[in-house]
Amino acid sequence: MRTYLNGLNEIEDGKSVDVYGWVQETRKIKKLLFLILRDNTGVIQVTVKEDNVNNYDEVYGITRESVIRVNGNVNKKSVSRQGIEIVAMEVEILNMAETPLPMGVIDKVTTDFDTRLNNRFIDLRKIGNSLIFRFENELLFFIREYMHSEDFIEVHTPKIVAAATEGGADLFPVSYFEKKAYLNQSPQLYKEILMGSGFDKVFEVGPAFRAEKENTIRHLNEFTSIDVEVSFADDEYVMGVLENSLEYAINHAIDKIGKVLDENGYGIKKISTPFPRVTYSELIEYLQKNNFEIKFGDDFSPEASKFISQKYDSFYFITKWPAELRPFYTMPDKNNQNITNSFDLQLGDIEVCSGAQRIHNYEILEKNFLKKGLNENSFNFYIKAFKFGMPPHAGWGLGLERLVMNILKLNNVRESTLFPRDRSRLSP
RNA sequence: GCCUCGGUAGUGUAGCGGCCUAUCAUACGGGCCUGUCGAGCCCGUGACUCGGGUUCAAAUCCCGGCCGAGGCGCCA
Numbered sequence: 001m002r003t004y005l006n007g008l009n010e011i012e013d014g015k016s017v018d019v020y021g022w023v024q025e026t027r028k029i030k031k032l033l034f035l036i037l038r039d040n041t042g043v044i045q046v047t048v049k050e051d052n053v054n055n056y057d058e059v060y061g062i063t064r065e066s067v068i069r070v071n072g073n074v075n076k077k078s079v080s081r082q083g084i085e086i087v088a089m090e091v092e093i094l095n096m097a098e099t100p101l102p103m104g105v106i107d108k109v110t111t112d113f114d115t116r117l118n119n120r121f122i123d124l125r126k127i128g129n130s131l132i133f134r135f136e137n138e139l140l141f142f143i144r145e146y147m148h149s150e151d152f153i154e155v156h157t158p159k160i161v162a163a164a165t166e167g168g169a170d171l172f173p174v175s176y177f178e179k180k181a182y183l184n185q186s187p188q189l190y191k192e193i194l195m196g197s198g199f200d201k202v203f204e205v206g207p208a209f210r211a212e213k214e215n216t217i218r219h220l221n222e223f224t225s226i227d228v229e230v231s232f233a234d235d236e237y238v239m240g241v242l243e244n245s246l247e248y249a250i251n252h253a254i255d256k257i258g259k260v261l262d263e264n265g266y267g268i269k270k271i272s273t274p275f276p277r278v279t280y281s282e283l284i285e286y287l288q289k290n291n292f293e294i295k296f297g298d299d300f301s302p303e304a305s306k307f308i309s310q311k312y313d314s315f316y317f318i319t320k321w322p323a324e325l326r327p328f329y330t331m332p333d334k335n336n337q338n339i340t341n342s343f344d345l346q347l348g349d350i351e352v353c354s355g356a357q358r359i360h361n362y363e364i365l366e367k368n369f370l371k372k373g374l375n376e377n378s379f380n381f382y383i384k385a386f387k388f389g390m391p392p393h394a395g396w397g398l399g400l401e402r403l404v405m406n407i408l409k410l411n412n413v414r415e416s417t418l419f420p421r422d423r424s425r426l427s428p
Numbered sequence: 429g430c431c432u433c434g435g436u437a438g439u440g441u442a443g444c445g446g447c448c449u450a451u452c453a454u455a456c457g458g459g460c461c462u463g464u465c466g467a468g469c470c471c472g473u474g475a476c477u478c479g480g481g482u483u484c485a486a487a488u489c490c491c492g493g494c495c496g497a498g499g500c501g502c503c504a
Contacts, residue, residue: 025465027463027464027465027467028461028464028467029461029462029463029464029467030460030461030462031461031462032461032462032463032464033464034463034464034465034467036465045464045465047463047464049462050462063456064455078463079463079464079465080463080464080465081465082465099438099455099456099457100438100439100455100456101438101439101455101456102438102439103438103439103455104438104439104454104455106466107439107440107454107455108440108453108454108466109439109440109441109453109454109455110439110440110441111439111440112439112440112496112497113496113497114495114496114497115439115440170502170503185504186504188504208504210503210504212502212503213429213502214501214502214503215497215498215499215500216498216499216500217498219503225504299503301500302499302500326504327504328504329504330504354504355504356504397504424495424496
């Protein structure tokens, strides 16, 4: 039976165990050999003595990062710094690693990010790197748990679509037999159709594709989007869903793995709701007072976003965006047609989520199509759902990698992406 | 799409017209060593992104390609 390395403390002194893992380090002293063995739960020193094993010479020639099985006895009176070791009785080499490694796992030299991504399978052997994805896993688990407890159902909408654009973002074309198709940039239109189907509360976790030629630390051409849509709800309601789910997920994730995160330098704090809210117009005024060249209708430049972010130390909402900066399906404000019932959720100077109440009236939606210069024919599959009983609804879409990046204070969104797809990277 | 910066052993760097037969660290190979734990000591292998050009002389200067980092624009 396999024993995981973090379980060794519970095993009594002298007992025989089988452990499996990677040889992280070797220290050779002629007739004595120390192997530092690593599995996904921790590391342990394995002491190999010539008289104890029958293949000492073979084991002596082992290379770093080779995969082995060790049968041996737990020694809790070890003089090693860890105070515990395994005295090997049997070492089976399951797979010998070639040398030299394309990059080191525990070497003192730094490695360029490009080199790390080219050798991501090794890069992720570093606990600090794989921990990012363990954190993401916890976060997503608790977001799902929250959604289920609120009676949301998880759905899966198509990623290969026919509509040419919903305005703005470029799409990746794919060949679909004799037709032309695209990779979807967002499940938006399908979530809305499901509101017309009476699902009431849906969420989806899935990939989204953007064919924009960006070259920044916060853009990816393929990312994971968490999408939510709720019937008979407005923007205020789904902002509540958003902040409550994040509070639940982040705080539970910290309860579960906060200690390990701390040990690895990711010091993160629990959060509380409600998040502060500020309107777009208030921020425009604020920026103008501080000598920024900006007027109503402009988007915030990266420089302006940085300036704004100095006022907040955690999440904050920017609400009531002008209609011209929002997609065609965004609900205008009842009292002012120039602004919309929309919001962005910011963490630091980066937008992690954007949402709104949607237009549920067919005529207004049609008018918006024409205003934004969109081709109504390619959206028939969507707009048809609005003619036969579409409830009022609202929702949002959240970029998972950006969220993780910002919570853990990483300096590049590619750090929180297992295998990033960006302007130039398509492999691995 | 525009702009800036960069590419030297497996990894990361120094050198920025002649002192380069190219520095250092780490990794790798070999040797010594029965308690190492950033092991130590000795020996060794290993590199100037590619193509043109300038020059008596190019890793070093110029032009172009390729590759990369980042900023801006654009971006439900």
